[in-house]
Amino acid sequence: MSRVLNLSAPFLLGFDEIERTMDRLAKAASDGYPPYNIERIERDDNRPERYRITLAVAGFTREELDITLEENQLIIRGRQLDDKSRQYLHRGIAARQFQRVFLLADGMEVAGAELQNGLLSVDLARPEPERIIRRIDIQARD
Numbered sequence: 001m002s003r004v005l006n007l008s009a010p011f012l013l014g015f016d017e018i019e020r021t022m023d024r025l026a027k028a029a030s031d032g033y034p035p036y037n038i039e040r041i042e043r044d045d046n047r048p049e050r051y052r053i054t055l056a057v058a059g060f061t062r063e064e065l066d067i068t069l070e071e072n073q074l075i076i077r078g079r080q081l082d083d084k085s086r087q088y089l090h091r092g093i094a095a096r097q098f099q100r101v102f103l104l105a106d107g108m109e110v111a112g113a114e115l116q117n118g119l120l121s122v123d124l125a126r127p128e129p130e131r132i133i134r135r136i137d138i139q140a141r142d
Helices: 016-029
Strands: 036-041 050-056 065-070 073-078 098-103 109-116 119-125
Touching (some): 050 073
Antiparallel strands (some): 036 050, 050 119, 065 073
């Protein structure tokens, strides 16, 4: 069951950009290609908690894949060109394009990406936020 967010309530001001982003993400999620996994990798002594997004991109070369970070959106695109020189008797594997968009929380960082055996893995890290404590002076008024 999906939850519908109503960000146009009168006490939620300035959230229209988030609502547009959520609409865009909902449309992108409706296409099931390529399939993907998201896993959480527990923190260890040297590294913070991490996440790994793994997409099944069999048939794509590294040059046909593109990963960009725009603001807080991780965008993964795949573009295959149809090879017109081949004559197929049966075509069950189509050359197709895709775009997957993942909305990242503030502070998330892309740690790297790897293509191995038809699986594209993108690692994300969530470093521990620096704890900032600031004392606020109270002014006396007479």
